[in-house]
Amino acid sequence: MSSASRELFREYDQYGVVRVLEEGDRRILSFGDDDEQSSVLKSDSTALQHEYTRAMLLVLAFIEPKQVLSLGLGAGGLNTCLHERFPNISQQVVELRPAVITAAQRFFRLPRGRRLELHQMDAGVFLGGPSQGRFDLIFSDIYGPEGMDEQQIDPVFLQRCAGRLKAKGWLVLNCWREHEGSELINLLSGLFSDIRGVTTSEGNWVIYAGMEGCSHSTSQLKRSLKTLEKQLGFSLSPSFKRLRTYL
Incomplete structure (x- = not known):
């Protein structure tokens, strides 16, 4: 963020500050003085302005979802994109x-509307609470002032995510590259049949x-990717080229 940023909004809660800044055509959500959570x-x-958010949508080459759950809102760029x-x-x-x-x-x-329902609560509490039905796709992108919420890689959290997915559903987790050497893939392998990943230049x-x-072949995935890119209006090829299969 530059010194030319103009603050539009500031509010404090028990977790810290939530700020909205404006730089020309960009609006930025920030949880601190030198923090950029997301921008639109x-x-x-x-x-979508951030590489990791675009990478998360690469999952749409694997599945055509009808019911989507997002854990973590941020500025809502991913949700706005899906809605529109x-x-x-x-x-x-x-x-x-x-x-x-x-x-x-x-x-x-x-x-706002019937196709986008908001729940103001902790993601883990939501997953462990009364069933809201099953989903074709779950995006988990839970971050705060200190970085990624560690519950996102907790075994119970992952089990609850799997339990909220339909038989052919997918879970998308946004983690840090430092988690690559963790036990996360082993944890997921006990719950899921297909695990893939992409690292981004943003870390x-x-x-x-x-x-x-x-079951899509590489050529089928490439055809799906071209169709998807036209619908989204931006390229997913950089993420697709780095796609790695773990299981």
Whole structure:
């Protein structure tokens, strides 16, 4: 963020500060003085600005979901993109901090309506609570002022995610590259049949875990990717070229 940033919003809660800054055509969600959680273009809120967020959508080459759950909202760029580009998708979004929801709706054009339902609560509590049905796809991107929420790689959390997926569902986890050497793949291998991953230049490690194996050949995936890129309006090829299969 540059010194030319203009602050539009600031609110404190028990976890720290939530800020919204503006730099030209960009609006930025920040959880600290030198922090950029996410950003959105005012001119096109569906044009995802961060490489890791685009990488998370690579899962749409494996599955055509109808029911999507997002754990963690941020500025809501991914959810806005899905809402605008995929009218057949219904979303439920879980976000812990009310100030983040307020910022996303007021400053980042997060859509409102029947196709996008918000739950203000902890993601783990939501997963362990009364069933909200099963999902085709779960995105888990839970970050706070100190970085990634460690519950995102906790065995109980992962089991609950798997339990909320349909038979052919997929889980997408946004982690840090430092977790590559952890036991995470071993934990996932006990729950999922197909595990793939992508590392980004921003330091993220995005994992795709499928309840069933993806039967698409490489040529089929490439055809799906071209169709998907046209629908999204941006390229996923950099992520696809780095896609690695673990299981």
